[in-house]
Amino acid sequence: MDSTEIWLSLAPELYVFVAPAHRAERSAVRADGASTLGHVVQSLGVPLTEVGALTVDGRQVPAAHIPTGGEEISVQSVARPQQLSGPPRFLLDIHLGTLARRLRLLGVDAAYENPDIGDAALAARSAGEQRVMLSRDRGLLRRREVWAGAYVYSHRPEEQLRDVLSRFAPPLAPWTRCTACNGMLRDATKASVHEQLRIGTQRTHDTFAQCSDCGQAYWQGAHHERLAAIVDEAVREFGTPSPTRAP
Known part of the structure; x- marks a missing residue:
């Protein structure tokens, strides 16, 4: 031999x-x-x-x-659920925008860089903020600076979401994060967000939330039923969250 x-x-x-x-x-x-x-x-x-x-x-x-x-x-x-030395916080590369929004919809801390800041900067941010780097780029995941990382196996957002939730089992808190910037939502009055509302929305809605970071307003609009279905499926499969609002 x-x-x-x-x-x-x-x-x-x-x-x-x-x-x-x-x-x-x-x-x-x-x-x-x-x-x-x-x-x-x-x-x-x-x-x-x-x-x-x-x-x-x-x-x-x-x-x-x-x-x-x-x-x-x-x-x-890797054994699932994967154990981390800190809370399950994520950083997603430019190609995983839909996954980032769905994680935020569930209240999961998911930072996302758009436009692309490059592999070196992503790895440095992962290390500096102790975030799990999610990517389909093997080269990025091989960088030594990455604090922790995970390859996203599927191209399909629904499969990507199930993969991340089953692998890391992050706590779910639906409707508590801004899907645009990852900030936390707070209750808001109609008067405080009226500049973002169309006349029809002002007439038909009374319950609002607003992002504490970027100011984006939220309410149960035309897409709520589709988003609620994503939330309900995730909660059924990956655990019952704490009581939350549904803007």
């Missing part, structure tokens, strides 16, 4: 990241005797944000382990 060859078993959930040759119960990978196991896994295309337990010959090891020839290595996917 080649002394530089190790045997790698990847969790099926990670197959999406690797070449077909490694989508097997066991595949051979070269080890140079200097690179860490984390580096080896990433070199195959798997972001470390998606990696859970690592075992070598049946014993758990850190990503800093240096593989040697003949080792049997198992790479698991």
Whole structure:
């Protein structure tokens, strides 16, 4: 047997990241005797944000382990719900605007950068504010500055939302955040937001909320039924929230 060859078993959930040759119960990978196991896994295309337990010959090891020839290595996917060292707060890249709005609709702290500020600035913000970086960009998730990250597997917003909620189990508080800027909502009078209202809205609505940060006004408008359906489905599947308003 080649002394530089190790045997790698990847969790099926990670197959999406690797070449077909490694989508097997066991595949051979070269080890140079200097690179860490984390580096080896990433070199195959798997972001470390998606990696859970690592075992070598049946014993758990850190990503800093240096593989040697003949080792049997198992790479698991992240256990759900994923434990964080801080509250579940998120940062989303330019391509996940719809997901950001849906998370905010549920009261989840979801920062979103538009226009794009670039990978380096996103990674720095993730670190500075201790936010989980959500992205479909593997290169961004591989940046060392990222405090924590998660690959968003689907292109479909409804599947993206379920993925994030099942992975991190953030507390839900629907209708408490501004979907435009992520600020917190407060009760508002009709008089205080009248400049944002059309004549018909002023006649037919009496209950309003307003963002404490950007001033955006909210009420139960034409899209409320569709938004309420998103909220109801998320609450049914991922837990009962505390009592909240429904602007």
